[in-house]
Amino acid sequence: MAGHGGPGPYLWSRDGFLGANAVALRENYLPDYLSVEGPHAPHRVNLFDLPTADSMDAEALPTPVMTSREGVELAVSRRRAPTPYTVRNAEADELHFIQSGRARIRTDFGDIEAGPLDFVFLPRAVSYRVEPLDSELAVLILSSPLPLYFDVPAPFGMIHFGRSVRRAAITAGLAAEKPHRLWIKSFDGITRFEMAHDPLPAVKQVEGQSPVWALNLKEIHPLAYITGPGGPPGQFLSTADTSVMCYTLSARPGSRPPVHHNADYDELILYCEGPGAWGGVTEPGTLTWVPKAVTHHGPEENVPEGYQAWLLEVRPTMRLTKEALEYAAHIETGFYGLKT
Secondary structure: OOOOOOOEEEEEEOOOOOOOEEEEEEOOOOOOOOOOOOOOOOEEEEOOOOOOHHHOOOOOOOEEEEEEOOOOEEEEEOOOOOOOOEEEEOOOEEEEEEEEOOEEEEEOOEEEEEOOOEEEEEOOOOEEEEEEOOOOOEEEEEEEOOOOEEOOOOOOOOOOHHHHOEEOEOOOOOOOOOOEEEEEEEOOEEEEEEEOOOOOOOOOOOOOOOOOEEEEHHHOOOOOOOOOOOOOOOEEEEOOOOOEEEEEOOOOOOOOOOOEEEOOOEEEEEEEEOOOOEOOEOOOOEEEEEOOOOOEOOOOOOOOOOOEEEEEEEOOOEEEOHHHHOOOEEEOOOOOOEOO
């Protein structure tokens, strides 16, 4: 799909759309390119096309699909059997996004059930196990070495925290297996403990609130601009230094984004659900990646039929893993269709 652009303004921006910016008029449509070679190129890949180790082997961990030098990682899980050990990430907060299917996640702070388009937050050093509740489970997992916090520019409009954010709850009846395996994830691999007791069972929450929560993408309301040329989306989750930021990019009123390249962030967008198309993307589970400094335009977001999608902006430069590259394809950056 061509970009359908022509001469017009081109935007250079720092810190996403929040820092310094400059605009110049160009005689040609800047996102057009004839070919590309090398690792820093725009791609897309569908989560359902990727074979994952844990779909065939209950002992396997999720399959990494994107990594960075700083430790930010994306992985895909399509687990079909319960995790036979307990996992604890010593290096990163984990944000699990359920693209399809349902799961029960057992944690240090109780259980939480989640289904399609749910985010589930598992902070660093919280132990957990995943139990698929059907055969359709597909999960995209973000690992962030820096803590993730709710960070909404419109705190009384984007998320109804009392109604929409669900917390893990401790319930009686979780069997305490003896002995039990605990796997701790760190930058240099997995350390495997043989524990005398299952580390998860708890009696009750006696202080604070559970740090494990779930929130559905449809419960995060897009930041809309009813009049004027429109503006950037609003983040709902970020690190304190904004090195990782998550946004809803679901259908909303407003004009098409400007032709631009982002000086500081790789932009990853997961198209989750229609019926409306997001530019050249129509298949749920499609992940698009435009690396920083690559000029792009971006599809119209004001889609009458509606669609659900979310955006991940990452300061660390990301790279597709060897496993993901086998199933990824280059995209044009006008409407994010496949590059022909």
